[in-house]
Amino acid sequence: MAYNCVVLVKQVPDTKRITGEAMNEDGTVNRGALPAIFNPEDLNALELALDIKDKFGGTVTAMTMGLPSASAVLRESLYRGADDAVLVTDRRCAASDTLATSYILSCAVRKLKCDILLCGRQAIDGDTAQVGPQIAEKLGLPQITYVEDLIDISDGAITVRRGLGNGWQEVKAKLPVVLTVLDEANEPRVCAGKRLMKYKKALSPAEIQAMGKDTDIDTDAYSKELEEKGLLIKQWDLDFLEADMQWCGRDGSPTKVHRIQSVVLAAKGSKDVEATTEGITAMVHDLIEENTIA
């Protein structure tokens, strides 16, 4: 029995590597100064899909919503073993919150055959963990969040183990199903050399267009050439998805940003304590006096 897996992946700024340069003076983040990376837990979701394909057969399609530059994470998915890649891109997607994003992605997933839809538990730029369950709701599918291990797929049902922080749960659900995957689930495989050589030439139509602006390349002919070689990344816009615009972008996003502040560190009343026996004894004395230490 073979399964069609669709993996939702996201390109994110590497928030783990935020340094002084990445912060503007007003406390906002200068996204441009941060390297763009494959969202870490989406790599675990991709690995789980590839593992399912290795064990049971089937296909793995990587899909992302973002700017044309997000094609980079699709190429990386292809290097690692994905069979197909879809870029959902449209100016009208801009300013989408998780609700609008999940609506748009659910429209896109409907265009594919999908038995198992996988995503990382959360993306490190927002850490919301909302898009997976919201897509599941929009598609009317059951969700299994926090997957940390695949146990079995048989008779049209999947069994997995979910991590609960303070324990685990083993659950079974009929396919189709939505899974969100934890980083504990697996160790993502490295990019295969041969696939890298082949797919590093893969491009999305939007990227080819951009190339056309800088060089005198014949974009139509080049697109055709890539398509024939299986190197043209599929690109869908909101018209193709037949998305209802009232649920997309800014209009489709109920949450708005009121304010962004930098993290200000300050203590109310503070003093230096000498690292000597006298200094420390005096501090301990103070703390006992005021009942902080009983």
Added chain:
Amino acid sequence: MIEVNKAGEVWVFAEQHSGRLEDTPIELLSKGRELADQLGVKLAAILLGNGIDDMPDRLGHYGADKVYVAEHPLLEHYQANSYTKVIYDLIHKHKPQVVLFGATPCGRDLAPRIASAAKAGLTADCTDLQIGRHEIKKTGQVYDNLLFQIRPAFGGNIIATIINYDRWPQMATVREGVMPMPEANGTRKAVIVKETAHISSEDLPLEIIGQHIEEKKVNLKGARIIVAGGAGVGSKDNFKTLWDLAHCLGASLGATRAAVDLGFVDHDHQIGQTGTTVRPSLYIAAGISGAVQHISGMSDSQKIIAINNDPNAPIFKIANYRILGDLKEVLPKMISAIKEKV
């Protein structure tokens, strides 16, 4: 989709498993009480389950004016689909303006599914909630009495205040431990409103085959004093001095992620964004640099003592007592000073 209505109640999802009420709804009731009073509306808890015993009364003791109770054999064990359906129906019927969930694995599984069904906005992992006003600069339009949903973003490097003004309910999940536990008041009584759950076995798509929940071995959330160590402690062996200090103070032991990753202590002890959030009376930070991800989990401590040999360590910015020195010398001095006095 619910229209904006200023008379809507403030709701708290009363998460319970196997008849045991979690801490988070109780923490949320203290914040919810504040918000409801400011808005001049009722505070209600939403309780789903099968055999709910004295839980509605307890929710009343902790501040709920009302408890909406949906009992059904199929609600015995939490599942996203069944709980979404019942809570979505309740939201439609009663039109609350605010709905709060704990940012527990269950709350983070459930809240987005409900938000999607209700086509409502949802903010994850809030560390504070306030009532405030928002003005759209371009049009001059002003919205009063909105829920400010305040959370760290971008890996904890910024604090964002999120609002929703044109579609309700305003929904948020709130980090565990960031709101103080209220005192129970045994004389407070909540009105109990029985609701019918319209669900069938089709709303239970998951078969729960097995489950294992570990009792928390480390009590950090309730600790009055915490002695915490970081990478600067240097070794598992050196951590013994911290255990000693904790022992003579009757304190719990905390740690940074770096100390956990280095194998000095178990993950149960980790404090911060990906660990436990704590608010003790006294927090002693030894060999901790003070990364935002750590500070976000302990900056509400009433008093902070920082021991570090780097005068520029960010932890000193939030410390009430700054001890510049080698922890290997400072900690033994603290232990003897305490042993002498106490």
